[in-house]
Amino acid sequence: MTARNGSFAPLDPGRRILMGPGPSDMHPRVYQAMGAPLTGHLDPYFIGVMDDTKVLLRYVFQTENDLTIPISATGSAGMETCICNLVEPGDEVLVCVGGVFGDRMAQMVERHGGRLIRLEGASGRPFTPDQVREALAGCRPKLVGLVHAETSTGVLQPLEEIIRIVHEHEALVLVDTVASLGGTPVKVDEWGIDVCYAGSQKCLSAPPGLAPVTLNERACTAISGRKTPVDSWYLDLSLINAYWDGDRVYHHTAPVSLIYALREALVLIHEEGLATGHARHALNYEAFKAGIDAMGLGFFVDAPHRAPTINPVLSPDGVDEASVRRRLLEDYGIELGGGLGALKGKAWRVGLMGQSSQKDHVMLCLGALEETLRAEGHEVAESGVAAASAVYADSP
Amino acid sequence: MTARNGSFAPLDPGRRILMGPGPSDMHPRVYQAMGAPLTGHLDPYFIGVMDDTKVLLRYVFQTENDLTIPISATGSAGMETCICNLVEPGDEVLVCVGGVFGDRMAQMVERHGGRLIRLEGASGRPFTPDQVREALAGCRPKLVGLVHAETSTGVLQPLEEIIRIVHEHEALVLVDTVASLGGTPVKVDEWGIDVCYAGSQKCLSAPPGLAPVTLNERACTAISGRKTPVDSWYLDLSLINAYWDGDRVYHHTAPVSLIYALREALVLIHEEGLATGHARHALNYEAFKAGIDAMGLGFFVDAPHRAPTINPVLSPDGVDEASVRRRLLEDYGIELGGGLGALKGKAWRVGLMGQSSQKDHVMLCLGALEETLRAEGHEVAESGVAAASAVYADSP
Numbered sequence: 001m002t003a004r005n006g007s008f009a010p011l012d013p014g015r016r017i018l019m020g021p022g023p024s025d026m027h028p029r030v031y032q033a034m035g036a037p038l039t040g041h042l043d044p045y046f047i048g049v050m051d052d053t054k055v056l057l058r059y060v061f062q063t064e065n066d067l068t069i070p071i072s073a074t075g076s077a078g079m080e081t082c083i084c085n086l087v088e089p090g091d092e093v094l095v096c097v098g099g100v101f102g103d104r105m106a107q108m109v110e111r112h113g114g115r116l117i118r119l120e121g122a123s124g125r126p127f128t129p130d131q132v133r134e135a136l137a138g139c140r141p142k143l144v145g146l147v148h149a150e151t152s153t154g155v156l157q158p159l160e161e162i163i164r165i166v167h168e169h170e171a172l173v174l175v176d177t178v179a180s181l182g183g184t185p186v187k188v189d190e191w192g193i194d195v196c197y198a199g200s201q202k203c204l205s206a207p208p209g210l211a212p213v214t215l216n217e218r219a220c221t222a223i224s225g226r227k228t229p230v231d232s233w234y235l236d237l238s239l240i241n242a243y244w245d246g247d248r249v250y251h252h253t254a255p256v257s258l259i260y261a262l263r264e265a266l267v268l269i270h271e272e273g274l275a276t277g278h279a280r281h282a283l284n285y286e287a288f289k290a291g292i293d294a295m296g297l298g299f300f301v302d303a304p305h306r307a308p309t310i311n312p313v314l315s316p317d318g319v320d321e322a323s324v325r326r327r328l329l330e331d332y333g334i335e336l337g338g339g340l341g342a343l344k345g346k347a348w349r350v351g352l353m354g355q356s357s358q359k360d361h362v363m364l365c366l367g368a369l370e371e372t373l374r375a376e377g378h379e380v381a382e383s384g385v386a387a388a389s390a391v392y393a394d395s396p
Numbered sequence: 397m398t399a400r401n402g403s404f405a406p407l408d409p410g411r412r413i414l415m416g417p418g419p420s421d422m423h424p425r426v427y428q429a430m431g432a433p434l435t436g437h438l439d440p441y442f443i444g445v446m447d448d449t450k451v452l453l454r455y456v457f458q459t460e461n462d463l464t465i466p467i468s469a470t471g472s473a474g475m476e477t478c479i480c481n482l483v484e485p486g487d488e489v490l491v492c493v494g495g496v497f498g499d500r501m502a503q504m505v506e507r508h509g510g511r512l513i514r515l516e517g518a519s520g521r522p523f524t525p526d527q528v529r530e531a532l533a534g535c536r537p538k539l540v541g542l543v544h545a546e547t548s549t550g551v552l553q554p555l556e557e558i559i560r561i562v563h564e565h566e567a568l569v570l571v572d573t574v575a576s577l578g579g580t581p582v583k584v585d586e587w588g589i590d591v592c593y594a595g596s597q598k599c600l601s602a603p604p605g606l607a608p609v610t611l612n613e614r615a616c617t618a619i620s621g622r623k624t625p626v627d628s629w630y631l632d633l634s635l636i637n638a639y640w641d642g643d644r645v646y647h648h649t650a651p652v653s654l655i656y657a658l659r660e661a662l663v664l665i666h667e668e669g670l671a672t673g674h675a676r677h678a679l680n681y682e683a684f685k686a687g688i689d690a691m692g693l694g695f696f697v698d699a700p701h702r703a704p705t706i707n708p709v710l711s712p713d714g715v716d717e718a719s720v721r722r723r724l725l726e727d728y729g730i731e732l733g734g735g736l737g738a739l740k741g742k743a744w745r746v747g748l749m750g751q752s753s754q755k756d757h758v759m760l761c762l763g764a765l766e767e768t769l770r771a772e773g774h775e776v777a778e779s780g781v782a783a784a785s786a787v788y789a790d791s792p
Binding site for chain 2 (some may be wrong): 007008011012013014015016018020022023025026031032033034035036037038039040041043044045046049052056072073074075076077080084104107108110111112113199201207208209229230231232233234235250251252253254255256257258260261263264267270271329335337338340
């Protein structure tokens with residue numbers, strides 16, 4: 001992009017329709033909020049913005065947890081925050097690994113000195129309560145980690161029964177809700193999730209760079225009972241919360257503009273209503289599914305186990321998946337994700353998250369995919385657009 | 397800010413003149429850049445933005461270091477990135493502690509398992525080469541940490557001779573340039589700084605949320621020779637650089653909007669020219685100093701040791717420093733910082749950094765301070781505005 005004479009071209013990304021694994025599209029009001037005048041990170045006005053953000057995050061997480069704040073870094077730092085605050089060297093931790101993000105959780109447990117017990121999942125399937133019960137028969141972990149919607153596979157993990165089992169074994173439950181929060185129910189209090197993190201840039205449709213976390217009393221007690229200091233200073237929740245609560249003790253300079261934007265994105269979710277938003281995500285997934293089925297394409301995951309928010313669609317034999325993505329980006333401005341982990345080169349990951357879970361996005365994506373597959377010489381069975389239209393026509 | 401009926405007021409921070417310890421004011425072009433349409437974090441256009449950002453960061457750091465990138469979190473995460481990548485459990489590390497940020501560095505060394513040797517500085521004075529030489533006679537550290545401009549005290553630490561001494565002892569030099577980079581020369585290559593980090597929101601005048609770091613070959617060799625994995629996954633430079641360089645291996649979702657903004661802020665610095673920008677910071681500090689002296693107020697640090705970018709001005713006896721800051725914020729929208737650490741309640745920290753280092757800011761701040769001190773019943777010796785005017789009149 002650098003010009004030859006050493007000057008730099010003005011920023012001009014053009015327009016994108018973000019239907020990959022995130023970031024998702026942002027509402028114009030979120031762009032506006034991000035551009036609001038900067039204040040200092042201890043400015044009384046900004047303290048009010050922080051307080052609103054906590055109230056709104058509790059709404060989305062469906063929790064009364066006091067400690068509900070955004071970490072000043074991206075979703076994976078949210079994962080690391082939960083792990084490094086809860087895991088002390090030598091602590092046993094069971095991680096259910098069904099994809100790239102479960103594997104990442106396992107790596108982090110080991111880096112922070114935990115004794116990892118790794119439960120491998122079946123490809124493209126959620127963990128069953130029996131699998132977890134069996135694993136727990138042979139160990140006594142302090143923490144059990146699960147991914148709610150695995151961004152790499154598109155599997156949605158049912159949680160309620162597994163959480164009951166984990167609690168019978170007196171362990172804490174850690175859940176990754178990066179690709180689910182805001183798009184499908186995450187009932188932190190009702191389900192009994194002890195620790196939970198998300199990312200700002202998926203179903204919340206805020207800019208990437210923040211990781212909401214929420215911890216209940218049991219989790220906070222486990223942290224305050226630590227025998228050793230948390231190895232990370234930046235992610236030490238006790239220090240961070242002294243800034244987000246009560247005395248507003250300076251810890252780091254908050255990313256003010258990102259928090260403005262997150263607050264506005266959460267206000268939009270609050271205005272729509274969480275249940276209405278979840279129903280919107282479900283409907284757009286159904287329409288998309290009908291379109292993909294009609295076109296004769298396949299999903300990686302069987303229908304009952306799919307997240308409504310992100311799904312790998314298998315690239316048909318003989319089609320160059322990267323070439324299709326490139327055409328969609330160049331001709332339409334549509335971003336789909338490539339396959340991650342075991343699906344690299346074999347699938348498109350299609351995100352229907354937050355502001356990107358819209359009828360116009362679904363219809364355009366199906367139409368563009370149809371046209372592009374034909375252009376790449378692949379025969380499409382039936383019109384995906386027509387099949388999706390029928391779903392929308394039938395919806396109340 | 398929450399309204400009673402559960403709806404949330406539109407975001408409206410009003411206007412601020414940011415003259416505290418950061419964030420500093422941002423140029424309108426930086427706000428515009430931050431509001432550019434989101435792309436994915438692997439989008440070809442965004443890869444170009446990343447590459448530009450690296451080129452521009454090298455310009456500001458005055459380095460050819462290949463590994464020169466922004467970490468996706470705030471300045472203190474930059475500090476932690478450098479420490480956790482370079483320090484393995486048991487490594488001896490000498491930290492020169494002259495204020496809050498030196499102390500923070502020391503804390504991080506201990507959290508990451510380093511054997512800390514703490515060299516305490518004299519209050520409000522930089523470390524002398526002799527002090528460092530003496531400390532190094534009794535130990536054999538892998539790393540020596542120094543703060544270039546200590547935001548809590550306003551001391552500017554001369555570096556060249558100390559770096560030579562440290563290198564004679566075959567240790568690496570880590571320098572905090574959070575409050576200096578862009579405002580006063582930081583000659584990474586010429587001075588031989590091995591590892592260096594900064595923050596986006598001070599003299600660079602980008603939004604808070606990013607921490608530029610640069611590491612030379614010696615530092616990279618030390619990292620690749622580690623015997624143990626870096627304890628932090630999120631801050632593991634080898635993983636991060638695999639995304640910022642070459643293969644673009646996905647690590648985390650980059651904070652796209654912040655990187656747009658950082659790039660634009662760096663383009664502005666490049667357009668002005670680094671030397672011109674440094675001269676601007678020096679001139680505005682001289683004018684501010686003349687004003688403060690004329691008003692009969694005192695600086696915490698003696699003139700030869702002051703950073704041109706951030707300085708604590710002592711609140712006179714009988715004046716409530718918090719009340720003055722409150723009035724400046726309410727009446728003028730001016731943010732000054734409160735004292736930090738030992739200066740809590742005793743000083744205003746005045747930042748003249750990046751876009752906040754401007755004649756209009758200096759003159760307004762001096763005038764507003766004069767009026768406010770009188771309103772608080774304090775006698776001001778002479779006009780600070782007149783004294784600063786004389787400095788500007790004399791400048792070429």
